Structure formats: C-alpha cells, structure tokens
C-alpha cells in the first residue's frame with residue numbers, strides 16, 4: 575500500500591522533470607546540481623572564449639571594439655581573438671600575450687623617458703635650412719690689430735686684402751691659418767679719381783691693356799692665399815666692359831672667383847663673369863659706410879632679412895672699431911639664425 579500512495583505522489587511530479595525517475599529524494603537536488611554544473615560549465619566555456627577580456631582590459635578591449643564584426647563569426651575558435659591581439663602585441667606566448675601587448679605600449683614611453691635623460695643628443699633640430707651669409711671684411715692690410723681681432727671672431731668671415739698694404743702677407747697668412755677665406759681686394763679707378771685715390775696697385779682707365787694686365791698680375795702676387803677677388807672702389811672701371819673682360823680673362827686662367835662690390839649701377843662684372851665662366855657673386859648690403867653702431871645694427875638686420883627671404887646674402891664691412899664691436903656683440907645671436915660661409919660658397923657660374 576505504501577508503494578501505491580507514494581507512487582501517485584511521485585507520478586504527478588514525474589511528468590515535470592524527466593530525470594527524477596531515477597532519483598527518489600536527494601537525487602533531485604543532485605540533478606539540479608548537475609544542471610547547475612552543466613550551466614556553469616557552459617558559462618565557463620563561454621567565458622573561456624571571452625576570457626581574454628579580463629586579462630587584457632585596455633588593449634584587448636580596444637582591439638575588440640575595433641574588430642567587433644569579426645569576433646562573432648570567429649568566436650568559436652580561440653585562434654580568432656589571438657590574431658586580432660597579435661598585431662598590436664608581439665605574438666609572444668599564448669596565455670601571456672594579452673597582458674604583454676598592453677604593458678609594452680605603455681612601457682615603451684617609460685623606456686624612452688629613461689633613455690632620454692642620459693643621452694641629451696636629441697638635438698638634431700638645427701636644420702640646414704639656416705640662411706647662408708658671407709660677410710667680407712674689406713680693406714684689410716693696414717690696421718693690423720683690428721684685423722687680427724676680426725679674424726679671431728668666431729665665424730668664417732672672408733678677408734679682402736689690399737695689395738701692397740704693409741700687413742697684407744702676415745694678415746693673409748693668419749686668416750688662412752684660422753680657416754678664413756682670403757680675397758685680393760683689387761683697387762680700381764672710381765669716378766671721383768683722382769680726387770679719390772684707390773691706392774697702390776690700382777687698375778686705371780688710362781692704362782693700356784698690357785699695363786692693366788701687368789698691374790693685375792702684381793696685385794695677385796702681392797696677396798698670398800687669395801682664392802678670389804673683389805673690387806676696391808672701381809665705380810668707373812667696373813662699368814668698362816672691355817677692361818672687365820681683360821680682368822676676367824685672367825681670373826679664369828687662375829681659377830679665381832669674383833665678388834662684385836657693386837660700386838657702380840652699370841657694373842660690367844656680371845656679364846664678364848658670364849662670358850668667361852668665372853664663378854660670380856655680388857654684394858647685397860654694405861654694413862658700415864656710416865661707422866656708427868646703430869647704423870651698423872640696422873644694416874645687419876637688413877642683411878639678415880634678405881638672407882631669410884632669399885636663403886643667402888652677402889655683406890661687406892670694413893675694419894672700423896665700431897664694426898668690430900657690433901659684430902663681436904651680435905655674433906652669437908647671428909650664428910643662431912645664420913650660417914656664415916666663405917664668399918666662395920655663394921659664388922656660382924652665370925648661365
């Protein structure tokens with residue numbers, strides 16, 4: 575009898591859960607526990623697939639967010655998420671990869687910061703784009719001590735030495751030893767001649783071609799280390815095309831370049847340089863025809879502006895005490911902005 579009452583009680587319950595057929599009382603819980611285990615297992619399996627999230631919170635999430643369309647398809651194989659993580663990281667070990675990539679990007683800057691302090695050579699910003707300036711100091715050969723100070727300035731200035739001047743050889747040698755370029759400062763007849771005398775060795779309009787060439791040869795021999803020539807005065811002679819052609823034929827033969835001081839608006843030097851294919855340049859700014867500090871500073875500013883706009887410029891100055899004082903004071907600032915170069919660097923063939 576006991577079985578019958580118990581059986582009807584069980585029967586109504588049987589149709590509900592299927593597995594209770596085997597289990598009397600506690601097996602029911604066991605079955606629920608089994609279901610719980612299965613569910614947990616399923617959850618764990620699912621979590622296993624998604625398990626990379628917790629391991630690599632920042633990096634993996636961003637990867638997934640970007641690759642969201644892909645994960646659903648490739649969610650089944652665990653290989654799918656790895657390739658997505660591999661690119662950002664370095665594809666190291668399987669389980670550690672996720673954490674590895676995240677710290678590595680974060681650690682990289684730290685390493686950089688650690689590397690920066692010891693090595694202060696991150697100073698490659700100084701670009702080659704600095705405008706180039708050649709500054710020629712004319713009329714060298716008389717005031718020796720002032721010339722020596724100018725040569726000692728910390729910039730490769732160019733020194734134009736007057737022929738037959740008392741200190742020409744010593745100063746040309748000194749300049750050359752210091753790596754400063756030397757020019758023959760060639761005296762030529764000005765319009766105001768003879769009221770204004772260009773001095774010994776001058777090329778004059780009254781000279782025959784032979785006389786002129788002989789004078790030029792003597793001048794060239796008088797200044798050692800000269801790699802080029804610029805004119806001292808010469809407002810009359812540089813406007814004389816025939817005389818300039820004679821002069822430039824000699825420069826060509828000797829492999830010298832020429833810088834036109836531009837003392838005449840009608841200078842024939844450029845066309846002579848083109849004719850004989852002599853490297854040529856011309857003065858842009860006179861710095862000190864008024865040897866006053868304020869004027870010299872303004873002229874320097876004009877030279878700098880021109881160099882900025884054109885990329886290069888040529889200035890001419892003279893051995894005045896005021897010129898030296900201003901150059902010495904301004905040189906550090908000028909060198910930050912400009913690249914001083916020998917005059918020959920700005921001389922080029924004219925086509």
Ligand SMILES: [Zn+2]
Nearest residue numbers: 712713806807
């Ligand atoms: Zn001069």
